[in-house]
Amino acid sequence: MQDHQSGHQRLTLSDVQRPEYLANPYPLYHRLREHDPIYWDEEMHAWVLTRYTDVVAVLRDPRFSSAWGPVETAWMPEDLRPQLEPALRAVSRQMLFLDPPDHSRLRGLVARAFTPRMVESLRPRVQRLVDELLDAVQDQGEMEFVADFAYPLPAIVIAEMLGVPPEDRSQFIVWTQDFGRLLDGGNLSFEELLTTLSGIADFLAYFRRQIAQRRTAPRDDLLQALILAEEQGDRLNEEELLGNCVLLLAAGHGTTTHLLGNGLYALLQHPEQLQLLRENPSLAPTAVMELLRYDSPVQLTSRRPTADVDWAGRRFKAGEEVLTVLGAANRDPEQFPDPDRLDLRRTDNRHVAFGHGPHFCLGAPLARLEAEVAFTTLLRRLPQLCLATEQIEHLPSLVFRGIKALPVTFASV
């Protein structure tokens, strides 16, 4: 896009996909915020908001909806429709894409499993898993942190909570990528959309099989609790049950994997901060919050106003997409002094990495617990932890920020 005042090529949010900004999008966000914190992006066909105050205000404003709107099926090839249509419908019934009252009903059903007290009771199990994953690599003096640690830890934890076999996790990663691609939206070709949706259809079929087994042999886990809610009538229908199982499994580990990967990468790039945490493990809760702010696993989310809304001199028309860039809000100097500095002791850290308002991340206490146990144990058990390469590649996504692979070395003891 041409900037008429300066004659320069103007940067837009899509530029995040250029290699230099994929490695570090924050200078781009600063430019957008300084130049025009609320702008209409022709390419994305959406409003882009990069100021903390706007992001927070939109996310808690009931005039903005999270809903997908009616599910379009006319484009689907006739022979694939019976498989793809239920997949799309179930995704559209996830709590993430619902407004009150449906949203409150669904969230209430799942929320009981995620209270801070329930999550805290998982601490000994998380600690054991972390120790087992480290036992497997400790003698080697090296590991690929994403595949060996950051991926399996949250995948096993959420699989155990739901009550599905953790051994199926190599399949979960593929389906979670399909789900992530759908959320990333936009640039999918027709063929990619078909492949993605048929992956999600397989994901649903997997849960249908798990649910069928429970109907004959009930168990004591989160999936069973959701099935009970479905069996008790109109509180949860089958589409909602399936959609929310997919959401919990996918949201429950993809993002936490990125927190662990981005977090360790940030620590390795700031050895004095790493040392601070190594020497003061009690800093872990504030440290994890700072790592979430500094390089957020979810960089943006979106809403649509249900009627025209006048906003700081602009008019958002009903139905237009409004992108709230969480990653930019988290580096806004108006909210965070010296925002580009990683400061594990930062106080008053009201970051929006878990979103804000009614859809605030349900899994936040779980993600924080896993990261706190992971980082303190890693630093205690692995002396001389170092990056094994300078060539770090990020996932090509506007929504999710994560590292493809993070090879590290350490002193084997």
Ligand code: HEM
């Ligand atoms: C919602 C981020 C981990 C389950 C959200 C939202 C964000 C987010 C930004 C709000 C999206 C929006 O408003 O549009 C993260 C990050 C995580 C993480 C950064 C890890 C570091 C988890 C975990 C679980 C989970 C571990 C479950 C086990 C959910 C659910 C919602 C959600 C169910 C939807 C809540 C609702 O719509 O009311 N998450 N999440 N997340 N997250 Fe997380």
